Amino acid sequence: MAAETKERILEACERVIARSGLRGFRLSEVAREAGVSIGLLPYHFGDRDGLLQAALDHVNESAARRAVQDRPVADARARLTALLCSEFGDEAQLRAGSITWNELRAAAVFDRAQATALARSTSAWQGEVRALVQAASPGADAAPIALALTALVEGLSGRWLTGQLTAAEAQALLARLVDELLGPA
Amino acid sequence: MAAETKERILEACERVIARSGLRGFRLSEVAREAGVSIGLLPYHFGDRDGLLQAALDHVNESAARRAVQDRPVADARARLTALLCSEFGDEAQLRAGSITWNELRAAAVFDRAQATALARSTSAWQGEVRALVQAASPGADAAPIALALTALVEGLSGRWLTGQLTAAEAQALLARLVDELLGPA
DNA sequence: GGGAGAACTGAAACTATTTTCAGGATACGT
DNA sequence: ACGTATCCTGAAAATAGTTTCAGTTCTCCC
Numbered sequence: 001m002a003a004e005t006k007e008r009i010l011e012a013c014e015r016v017i018a019r020s021g022l023r024g025f026r027l028s029e030v031a032r033e034a035g036v037s038i039g040l041l042p043y044h045f046g047d048r049d050g051l052l053q054a055a056l057d058h059v060n061e062s063a064a065r066r067a068v069q070d071r072p073v074a075d076a077r078a079r080l081t082a083l084l085c086s087e088f089g090d091e092a093q094l095r096a097g098s099i100t101w102n103e104l105r106a107a108a109v110f111d112r113a114q115a116t117a118l119a120r121s122t123s124a125w126q127g128e129v130r131a132l133v134q135a136a137s138p139g140a141d142a143a144p145i146a147l148a149l150t151a152l153v154e155g156l157s158g159r160w161l162t163g164q165l166t167a168a169e170a171q172a173l174l175a176r177l178v179d180e181l182l183g184p185a
Numbered sequence: 186m187a188a189e190t191k192e193r194i195l196e197a198c199e200r201v202i203a204r205s206g207l208r209g210f211r212l213s214e215v216a217r218e219a220g221v222s223i224g225l226l227p228y229h230f231g232d233r234d235g236l237l238q239a240a241l242d243h244v245n246e247s248a249a250r251r252a253v254q255d256r257p258v259a260d261a262r263a264r265l266t267a268l269l270c271s272e273f274g275d276e277a278q279l280r281a282g283s284i285t286w287n288e289l290r291a292a293a294v295f296d297r298a299q300a301t302a303l304a305r306s307t308s309a310w311q312g313e314v315r316a317l318v319q320a321a322s323p324g325a326d327a328a329p330i331a332l333a334l335t336a337l338v339e340g341l342s343g344r345w346l347t348g349q350l351t352a353a354e355a356q357a358l359l360a361r362l363v364d365e366l367l368g369p370a
Numbered sequence: 371g372g373g374a375g376a377a378c379t380g381a382a383a384c385t386a387t388t389t390t391c392a393g394g395a396t397a398c399g400t
Numbered sequence: 401a402c403g404t405a406t407c408c409t410g411a412a413a414a415t416a417g418t419t420t421c422a423g424t425t426c427t428c429c430c
Contacts (some may be wrong), residue, residue: 005407021295023208027388037409042389044407099294106291108347109284110206115347122349147350148337148362155340162293162300164307165332177333181365190377212418222379227419229377 006044009034013055018096022103025052056107056114059100060121076135077182080149083129084174087153088160088167098157105154126150137182145181152177191229194219198240203281207288210237241299244285245306261320262367265334268314269359272338273345273352283342290339311335322367330366337362 012034016025027048031038045051074082087098108115130146156173159165197219201210212233216223230236259267272283293300315331341358344350 021291023292024295026386028386038388039390039410040408048388102291102294105343105347106206106287109287110209112348115349118347119349122344144358144361148358151340151344152333152337153340154343155336155338158290158339159307159336162290162303163297164300164304173329173333173336176329211416213416223418224380224420225378233418 005036005040009036009041009044009051010055010058013051014059014100015096017055017103018099021099022052022107027051056104057117059104060117063101063121064124076132077137077178080129080132080136081175081178083132084149084153084178085171087157088170090167095161099161102157102161122150133182140182148181149174149177190221190225194221194226194229194236195240195243198236199244199285200281202240202288203284206284207237207292212236241289241302244289245302248286248306249309261317262322262363265314265317265321266360266363268317269334269338269363270356272342273355275352280346284346287342287346307335318367325367333366334359334362 009030012030013025016029016033020029027038027041030051031041041051042048045054088094104114104118108118126146129150130142133140133142133145133149153174156165156170160167160170194215197215198210201214201218205214212223212226215236216226226236227233230239273279289299289303293303311331314335315327318325318327318330318334338359341350341355345352345355
């Protein structure tokens with residue numbers, strides 16, 4: 001079986017979403033991007049909605065997989081800052097991923113199922129942040145700080161993607177906020 | 186002239202966007218919501234894009250008008266907290282407005298003109314916040330704090346709209362962060 | 371109360387997009 | 401090599417959405 005073709009299609013979906021948003025998600029675009037015929041998409045995924053759902057699930061899974069790796073040995077506060085700042089940068093792929101997440105969050109407002117999937121991913125990430133906050137500052141009330149920091153990243157991400165802020169500015173602000181909220185360890 | 190009908194149509198647009206997002210923005214939906222025929226929409230606004238643009242401008246103007254009023258006499262810190270918390274609540278209209286802004290922010294990623302309009306609105310709001318921060322805590326470096334607080338509101342708004350957080354939780358976190366960032370006055 | 375112009379309607383024409391499908395290519399076991 | 405199941409294509413049919421427009425109603429000035 002050609003699971004590899006399905007994979008290629010799902011990756012094409014991601015690129016299409018990153019380039020033109022969920023509103024620009026056309027079968028013709030995806031087919032062109034993946035280098036397959038339009039007819040193949042319904043063949044593998046049932047219909048347009050099935051494809052979109054599979055693509056969004058795929059994004060969520062990729063995120064989950066990525067979160068597990070990457071365990072550098074620096075101290076907790078540095079790891080925390082690095083984790084938060086890793087959402088911003090100049091590489092095209094990073095930006096594409098951010099745009100996709102932005103679209104996912106916007107779409108989740110109108111779709112309970114997607115909101116659930118999103119909440120799971122968000123919660124995993126926030127848990128990671130909370131653990132690092134805990135480690136970096138054992139006395140602090142880690143949960144609300146983790147919530148504030150992750151929500152702040154999401155807010156800054158919107159500013160960055162719409163050109164209201166550079167990646168470097170977002171990172172500088174985050175570093176500052178981490179220090180502010182964890183106390184001058 | 187029936188400027189009143191155009192107004193009614195623009196309000197219908199807002200409701201449609203709040204209910205089903207920019208992706209659900211159909212002439213048929215808007216016409217039904219406004220109680221007019223489909224043909225009237227192009228008649229007044231040229232074409233679909235003209236209508237959408239007018240609707241988004243209308244949202245921006247409403248926001249600007251709203252920002253100017255409301256000058257209670259409480260002390261600066263209380264006014265700051267109130268301003269930030271006013272983005273959250275249980276009234277349907279408040280939620281609808283938040284959803285519309287959320288859609289606007291998401292769309293601005295793919296549309297330079299809209300990003301510009303959005304940046305103007307955001308900047309006005311952030312300026313208001315900065316002034317209050319300045320007033321509440323004259324020693325503080327107001328600009329980055331205002332940026333952090335407004336970005337945080339946007340991030341929390343996304344969590345709220347997708348059901349990951351209640352309005353009350355968002356408000357409690359904001360109140361706490363204001364205290365944290367402005368120091369124990 | 372009649373005429374002129376603006377507001378408005380509904381349906382047909384048009385455009386964009388998805389879905390279906392008949393059949394061609396490809397891989398794979400025997 | 402043959403048969404067959406699966407993958408895949410391209411184009412036609414179906415569907416969804418927008419635009420146009422001929423004609424109707426409304427308004428308001430004379």
